[in-house]
Amino acid sequence: DQQVKQNSPSLSVQEGRISILNCDYTNSMFDYFLWYKKYPAEGPTFLISISSIKDKNEDGRFTVFLNKSAKHLSLHIVPSQPGDSAVYFCAASDPGAGSYQLTFGKGTKLSVIP
Amino acid sequence: EAQVTQNPRYLITVTGKKLTVTCSQNMNHEYMSWYRQDPGLGLRQIYYSMNVEVTDKGDVPEGYKVSRKEKRNFPLILESPSPNQTSLYFCASSFIGNLGEQYFGPGTRLTVT
Numbered sequence: 177d178q179q180v181k182q183n184s185p186s187l188s189v190q191e192g193r194i195s196i197l198n199c200d201y202t203n204s205m206f207d208y209f210l211w212y213k214k215y216p217a218e219g220p221t222f223l224i225s226i227s228s229i230k231d232k233n234e235d236g237r238f239t240v241f242l243n244k245s246a247k248h249l250s251l252h253i254v255p256s257q258p259g260d261s262a263v264y265f266c267a268a269s270d271p272g273a274g275s276y277q278l279t280f281g282k283g284t285k286l287s288v289i290p
Numbered sequence: 291e292a293q294v295t296q297n298p299r300y301l302i303t304v305t306g307k308k309l310t311v312t313c314s315q316n317m318n319h320e321y322m323s324w325y326r327q328d329p330g331l332g333l334r335q336i337y338y339s340m341n342v343e344v345t346d347k348g349d350v351p352e353g354y355k356v357s358r359k360e361k362r363n364f365p366l367i368l369e370s371p372s373p374n375q376t377s378l379y380f381c382a383s384s385f386i387g388n389l390g391e392q393y394f395g396p397g398t399r400l401t402v403t
Binding site: 182208210212217218219220221222225265267269277278279280281282283 | 294323325330331332333334335338348349380382390391392393394395396397
């Protein structure tokens with residue numbers, strides 16, 4: 177059973193426009209969420225996170241929104257740039273349960289078209 | 291430079307021939323982990339370690355072993371590799387108090403024929 181779902185395998189966006197990547201989760205015990213970015217031939221790199229006590233976290237062009245009631249989070253990139261083209265992974269954890277695991281989604285490949 | 295290194299980066303081997311993929315980090319992180327990435331399946335955790343001599347299974351531990359004899363090293367051992375272990379492997383590390391923000395190595399692409 178997939179606990180973190182990224183239902184869009186790919187997304188294409190014009191440079192300068194907004195990119196919205198979505199993620200749904202099923203485990204209501206998750207209370208910490210992250211986005212990682214991965215370029216080809218490199219390891220994933222941490223991008224932004226959000227705790228369940230917040231509904232929004234912003235870092236420059238990147239904003240993550242969390243809707244706990246819908247078990248949904250999204251990553252907004254504004255404005256999108258060609259260098260943002262990468263695979264984006266959503267991840268979640270339940271630190272309160274003493275779990276030391278991160279559960280990842282399958283990833284969404286973002287292509288930003290110049 | 292803070293980093294996680296993995297060796298080898300590429301490996302082609304045959305079924306049943308024992309191999310070890312090394313992982314080392316220079317950030318004094320307590321937590322280390324191994325993941326595999328497969329098409330359509332994303333990143334799945336194999337094993338993790340919270341500190342020296344403390345290891346635990348992730349979601350897909352079958353066919354793998356790990357050890358944590360030193361804080362900086364966390365090797366992944368395949369005692370008898372099989373073709374279904376052909377994958378892209380990533381090692382990662384972080385401080386225990388900041389588990390979400392893991393630093394990943396560059397990956398090891400393993401092919402088992």
